Amino acid sequence: MIASLPRLGVLDNCRIGKVDRERAKIVLSRFYELLSSTRQHKESITSVLHMRETGKSSVVNRRSLNSKGTSLVVGYDNGSLRLYDINDTLPEATNACCSSTTVPFVDFHHLTSVHVNATDDQILTSGYSKKVAIYDISTGKRLHFFSDMHKEPINVAKFSHHSPSLFVTSSFDHNIKMWDLRTKLINPSVDNEVKQLLAVDGRVHTKFDIAPTGSAQNYTRSYYMNGRDYIISGSCDEHVVRVCCAQTGRRLRDIYLEGQNARSLMFVQSLRGDPFRVTFSHGDFGGIRAA
Known part of the structure; x- marks a missing residue:
């Protein structure tokens, strides 16, 4: 930077x-x-x-399928996928630039987006639906098939640039979600289900003991404060912001929100930690921004 x-x-x-x-x-x-x-x-x-x-040594010479930059994946609007090698030209076809390999791929209906992961061994597909599929690029086998990942059709899905296990989906429901293939992919948590995961392998590091309300519409959002020692959490059906210790999971303080008069309550739609203050203040609410 x-x-x-x-x-x-x-x-x-x-x-x-x-x-x-x-x-x-x-x-x-x-x-x-x-x-x-x-x-x-x-x-x-x-x-x-x-x-x-x-988990391999840096001296291992791993040759991926696209290591020489000659292979490309093409998706068609009829749902079919094709793997091409631009060096294998078809001399009998004057308007052809490359030939398709014999790798069979299962069709993905309503296909609109195709992306290859950082290690060139998996293909991510999405389309005008709520579904996502992942294929093995060398065999064509469908490794994963997920449905109802969003409330509305998915606009685009992309793998991470550097991690072959992470991908992001963007939907017409105005939400962007990040998924990790190393964990069981389920719908994002709601109703005060807050967990801290290890980035290296996706394992649960801390589960925060916050009582649920019983509402499936109580959408919960949690963020690190500047400095990462504290985690703030709030939900859209509750008028409280909870401050927890990121290391132990212990709940340190509950901050209740009120409007201009004592009878009007403020529910949490979004949260942000102050970018210039490392810790929150026990005496005021200045280190947290809620909306």
């Missing part, structure tokens, strides 16, 4: 000095690249993250 924003003066409440800028340039040149032709190091951050995800 420092190398990309040369006029940036402060980051994480610390002033950026000359030494920081020089170090940022070194890190940028080592782990990131604009063009592959200007690569200065054999490993980019993508390959490092891939080796960490799969």
